[in-house]
Amino acid sequence: DVKVTQSSRYLVKRTGEKVFLECVQDMDHENMFWYRQDPGLGLRLIYFSYDVKMKEKGDIPEGYSVSREKKERFSLILESASTNQTSMYLCASRQGERGYGYTFGSGTRLTVV
């Protein structure tokens, strides 16, 4: 079974802080993704990565950046946290072949106060 592990289940941060959300997968998947989940809005793609050091913007990249220095780890960075970034953040990974579903992590619920 593929495991996608997000380092924190709950986080509370202050406005203006730099926040790091970590995601690690153990199946050598090439593709990794960061989504945020908000009620009534579904899952919206923030950033994704095809391979180490490669990244692509998703639909809502503003206020976020990512880092992928190793294949198994994909980090989401909030450069200066704001209250409108309070959300559930979900990481996912997938094999490089197209047409396969994601495996999601358990999510990080971030509250910015």
Add this chain to the structure above:
Amino acid sequence: GENVEQHPSTLSVQEGDSAVIKCTYSDSASNYFPWYKQELGKRPQLIIDIRSNVGEKKDQRIAVTLNKTAKHFSLHITETQPEDSAVYFCAANGFYNTDKLIFGTGTRLQVFP
């Protein structure tokens, strides 16, 4: 732009009844359509998927149908049980980038005993 619409947003059924959730996608080049189930406090899990070369796929009590001409696909759950209660998300792969999934806004299904 790429878009997936999902209806209804909430659905309540009596145990044993059927439930149907419908999604419409915008780009005719999409060719992969997964469905995810998210129980309260848990990660989304892939429950069934369909590719554009077939019109229907079944797995026990769940089935998915695809109408490429109309650009819509549906999830059918028969003989619903209380453990089917969850939020269900449909998704379609992107047109400009087929590696990413575009999600619907979710359907909260409640099955009453």
